[in-house]
Amino acid sequence: MEDQVQVTKMPVIGDLAPDFTAVTTKGTIKFSDFAKDKWVVLFSHPADFTPVCTTEMTGFALRKGEFDALNTELMGLSIDSIHAHLAWVQNVREKTGVYFDFPIIADIDMSVSKLYGMLQPGESETAAVRAVFFIDPKKKIRLVMYYPLNVGRNMDEILRALDALQVADEKKVALPLNWVRGEKAIVPPPKTLDEMNERIASKYEMVDFYLARKDI
DSSP, X not given: OOOOOOOOOOOOTTSBOOOOEEEEBTEEEEGGGSSTTSEEXXXXXXXXXXXXXXXXXXXXXXXXXXXXXXXXXXXXEESSOHHHHHHHHHHHHHHHXXXXXXXXXXXXXXXXXXXXXXXXXXXXXXSOOEEEEEEXXXXXXXXXXXXOTTSOOOHHHHHHHHHHHHHXXXXXXXXXXXXOTTSOEEOOOOOSHHHHHHHHTSOSEEEETTEEEEOO
């Protein structure tokens, strides 16, 4: 009889974020109780004391104020012990003056990494890929980014995407390519003939009735 492989569904956009309890650099945290009424950016890195990961974690730390302004908590993860995490945080603070003042999960048993599909065997079976999960205050996954082990993330894009998700929710609009705050939004397309005729007669900036922009 052929061996049966158990496949765990990787969480995708629209799913509720899988709940977990984990040891972190800020103490033991139950995710469903974390950051009530806030967004969460949950991100993984392959290993402590590695160069690309250090630049990324430093990037998150240096721009934490911008995440705070967007009502968002940060939470990191790697498959390292809590002792390794604490030593790395202190080492970076001593060498660069940057302090990683957000919880970092010590996922030494890989349980959270497996829940979130951060272990991808084609890349590595023992290190989490560079995953980023954008999770809204209702604990729903709204956006997922995956990067390989050897390519760092773009912090500008992470913040831009987070801002765009929040603006789209608040204003009930869609946002075009490369949108940044201050630019026009896309009005959702009409769904009936009456709505189409209203659109044609409107004062929106229109390429055509299905592609219209407005200030927000």
